[in-house]
Amino acid sequence: MLGISEIFEMFKNNMVNIPLIQPIIDALMNIPLVNYVVALVLWKPFFAIAILPGLGGIMLVLLLMVYWERKLTARIQWRVGPLEVFRPLRGLIQPMADGFRYFFQEVIVHVDAHRPYFVQLPILTFIPVLLPILFIPAGEIVAIRSPYAIQIIVALIALIPITIIGIGWASNSRFAYIGSVREAMMYFAYEVPFVIAVLAMILMYGSGDPYVIVEKQSVPGIIMNPIAFLVFFIATLMATSRLPFEIPEADQEIAFGPFVEYSGILFGIVMTLAYEKLYIMCLLMSILFFGGWSGFAIPLLGDLSPVIWLFVKAVVVMLIVALTRSIYPRFRLDQALRMGWTSMLAVSLVSLAVALAIRLSGWLG
Secondary structure, three states: OOOHHHHHHHHHOOEOOOHHHHHHHHHHOOOOOHHHHHHHHOEHHHHHHHOOOOHHHHHHHHHHHHHHHHHHHHHHOOOOHHHHOOHHHOOOOHHHHHHHHHHHOOOOOOOOOOHHHHHHHHHHOHHHHHHHHHHOOEOOEOOOOOOOHHHHHHHHHOOHHHHHHHHHHHHOOHHHHHHHHHHHHHHHHHHHHHHHHHHHHHHHHOOOOHHHHHHOOOOOHHHHOHHHHHHHHHHHHHHOOOOOOOOOOOHHHHOOHHHOOOOHHHHHHHHOHHHHHHHHHHHHHHHHHOOOOOOOOOOOOOOHHHHHHHHHHHHHHHHHHOHHHHHOOOOOHHHHHHHHHHHHHHHHHHHHHHHHHHHHHOOOO
């Protein structure tokens, strides 16, 4: 059984190397007790989960996306938008105002709800959202390295709609139930083309290991197989209920769908679920199509350089995705289903054929 000293040495021997702040780290490592905390925080698996690309990355993305979407929509649609919330900072305080509202608003559990599940399920949704982070590497910083990481990430992403359907069931409300059914139908619409697009990239690179995929991307995957990227991108919009596929929530029809009965901090949790899922899928998209963490090295950042590259690429994709909210009208459910099972499915099969051709040609070794 490992003692405290052995565990400390294990942490210390696998710490994130950041030359920019190395003198500060060295000074803290000489302080009793503090050195244990520093070693834990900078231990690469813990850093990947808790800081970047994990929980810290999710929190940064939530703050940025909520502000960016509102400002972008206000500009495109000529709305006043969040400008009115503390005008000197041009609405920058809007996410903070929302956070205060969620934290201090009363949590109401209506009498017909299945109370234990109603309260627990929003918290449990974090499990399938955070689990993929364990397998998403950023250079040397990764929690669990696996040659089948891409397949595992896709399998864990597929669990997220189950929790959303459970939330609608626990609400015991007709409108929440309608939203849950729509979520299930959307899942059937995008899941098969999405999986085929990912399989096409795995087939093309000959591996489900992110390290192998990134290493072989001297030419980005989006150029090698743009058809797979198109399917993946549209499936991402569907999977995260982004307009024009905001069908499960549909504010004008069923008032936020599966989450209609939630308030306070519980609503804050379920509201961020789509952003968290979008972040995970954009990280995966960056690995498969944009070279992942590859980029010119930044010596002062050391091991953080690949992490920053992966995070920046994922955020840029998310900012582009936000454009669809302000431009495209919502599809009907039957239109989305027809798209998923006709054109998207056909195009995904074409992407698989393209990947097979590239693989057999030996272009990628």
